[in-house]
Amino acid sequence: MQRVRKAIIPAAGLGTRFLPATKAMPKEMLPIVDKPTIQYIVEEAIESGIEDIIIVTGKGKRAIEDHFDNAYELEQTLLNKEKFDLLYKVQEPTKMVDIHYIRQKEPKGLGHAVWCARNFIGNEPFAVLLGDDIVKAETPCLKQLINENNRTHSSVIGVKRVPDNETNRYGIIDPIDQNGRSYQVRNFVEKPELGTAPSNLAIIGRYIFTPEIFMFLDKQEVGAGGEIQLTDAIQKLNQIQRVFAYEFEGKRYDVGEKLGFIETTIEFALEKEELRDDLLKFMAGKLDLN
Template identity: 65%
Template structure:
């Protein structure tokens, strides 16, 4: 069965970006002129996903509004002859079939995925986390979908990280591998520093079989006092092989401030209209003065 549905969890409080996220969803913070969540939705659509359910929480209505039609704005842009802006506004409203469900309690990523179970039914599905923007010739989630079509098993997207960063991620303990596809001994959620079984970190892209809901439904409390998706994947792996795939592409971490700033700078440098101005600005900065601050 082909993967046609995707879940995008977007119910988090965005505490790393307070006070900006006190009233604005973290997922709506823009990289240049586009909110981060739109990059995630575009990746899913480019991969062939048709139906997308976004798991939201309180104070997240801006996400729904962004992907909805705004007739008054469209009419205003049309009357003023701003055709380019009009097309960009319409584009975000017609990307995919968008659905929403609210996670009423902050119980972790695993609980957020479980909240969308009725939308998924008995189909394989994709999960894309909003903290990671991936630029690749073949969308990252599409690479995982291709592997699923070959194996018929759940596929977890991974990339290598520095040993010093393994405690921040779910980590894969790999067995044998073939062309980037790993069979897995175990999945470990945020191991203590120095205890990680490898440096293969789970990077916010998954293709999962519906059997995952059997384990998420147990509501087991894991790391951080939350229901962890990684723990459910570990249970699934013990009964039905789960693979990890080292996908190709440049990953940008927009889930914390430093990564968000770096991503914004890199995307600006890649933008034809502003790259020269950004380069000139960077060259003009007195780095010695900054260093002494």
């Protein structure tokens, strides 16, 4: 079986949860302290051994391409002023990996966004990483899934336990059998109504697929929310070949909604030596006022 070399990062969503900030700025470019969220995703892919990335964009997403491109005037200014630390940070995203782009011309859902990259992928296994989740782990989250794919020679879906009262926000797996962190799956259910979820193991934005997933995405069948759902295609793929779920290790940060984004920003800021003490003093002052 071929190894996983390519990854798709869907980034065509409208970012409505962050309006009006995302009216003119892609939500993927919103910074966690001083780095856009999409850079964390690209870094995870590279650390997992991915060689080629295609980002599926949409209207108003040009800033993503600019971020991973050279900025000659800015770089030259930083060089002339001998601000070498900043120059390195600016140049770093342009040297990471080969990044390609394709437009999703209509907002038809996650399944459609993945389908848009089918010609780039060809007939080989590939990864999908969603930008709403950042995962900190000793072994990168995607690498854990690739290791499981190497073991099973099958598609692998990253899952994490969520509170029972949040299962309606996610795709949920219905497990048959468990082997360590790996699960054989009976069904993949997209956003079940509260009280009907078969488990609290939620699909969390990391996938390894065999190319056969495109057999079902090609059909462009509309699912929940009037969109082409990736979970529906996974369920159908599972009927012809095994699809495993893997409960990955590491801490998951939900940056796809406001509170999670704020919490992530604070935690990441506290890890920066130049910000930690002042931020702690600020937070302590706010607590005293209450």
